[in-house]
Amino acid sequence: METKKLALITGVSRQEGLGFEIARQLAEQDYKVIISARDTAKVIRLAARLQDEGLDIVPMVLDITSDDSVGKAFAEIAHRFEKLDVLINNAGAWYDAGVSPLSQTFDYTEQAFETNLFGAWRMVKVFVPLLEKSENGIIVNVSSGAGSFSDPQTGLVAKGDTTAYGISKLALNGLTVKLASELKPKGVRINAACPGFTATYEGTEQWGARPVPDGARSIVWAATLPADGPTGGFFRDGKRLDW
Template identity: 40%
Template sequence: MKKVLITGANKSIGFETARQLLQNGYYVYLGSRDLKKGEEAVNQLKTEGFTAVEVIQLNVSDAESVKAARIEIGKKTAVLDALINNAGIHGGMPQAALEATIDQFKETFETNVYGVVRMTQAFFDLLEKAEQPRIVNVSSSGCSLTLHSDPSWKYYTHKAAVYPASKAAMNMYTIDLAYELRDTPFKVNAVCPGFVATDFNNHRGTGTVQEAGARIAKYAMIGPDGPTGKFISEEHNPETGECPW
């Protein structure tokens, strides 16, 4: 049975991704910053008939928490087939370039960028033991420099200085990581789940968590001929799936 660790998986897109991977026969380590909420999420999945799931207390912005999670999972398995870096924060408002504070940037990058680096480095030794290891960094088409520079893009006026900057930085890390692992079985991609109605955006999104979970799960399960080092947004480009950087 393949095993996957998903950060920020106690609700919304992360939770639905966990459900869909369970449906595909994966064992899921459900990462949750709040242990109680994580336990509630696991109990919900178990009421749906899924048993191959357990909660891992995990705060990606805390190095000691990541280290403790690595030790805990290492006691349970010697191999991790997929890591989904889903945990992220919005960064608060306002996010205008002349009003956003340095503290906002620091806090957001701590989770959205440094958290991804921490997780990847901490769990790499388990991932490299898998036959077809996969890393999915959950991104957003809203961090595309190309799209945000295009006045014809439908979300051109939806500017924010903090959150998109953090995800753009994470995308660059994804490119570098995929390059370093280019001669290995790893597949590393940044995947946008779409503009989904969740607490994250006060339910202003137009997509569903089911659609989002399917998009992320897909790239955690891709075969050896699948892409790597790509920025994927099937909402933006249904034909090829690729999103401009």
């Protein structure tokens, strides 16, 4: 069995993205980190960059919307490592800024839910047996202030837009609470964490986005909680966020 703590991160296809920096920060804390993405070439290239920094990184192909892909990743991790300590559901998409509920299509909204809600849900359902084998199994659902009532800039009541994305992240927070009760007796804790508005796309700094290492730290905090830490919460920068 793997002796180091083992973390799996979904949605690591861009060097500028949060997943890449979360992987770096965890590996710097002596975790072995499996980074995963849909695109084989991209994830192998990104793994090589982190390996060049001397970090313990394993690339893996994984599409969170596919039962087949998630099943194969589970089988490979079970075979090679026998357990999993941390699952970070970082993959997310379908940011529909400026689109209101009356104008958004169900087609787009279904795709947002397929990734942001059902993708994370599928990952949890499949990987719980490996997380149960950890002494301190932790799941982090990377959520967003866009799915909360309390975020004054992008939250649910701030503006009538970012419809599909915001509602899918709200649902992800609800799923987190439901799963927390069921996972607690299994010794697995689950929280939703928001990175805050983070500059993962060029030009967003001018709108107030913060550096990627700062956003990633908010997720790494939730991924490295002690065994008596919270479960079923929604956090940013280690502080509870109101829904």
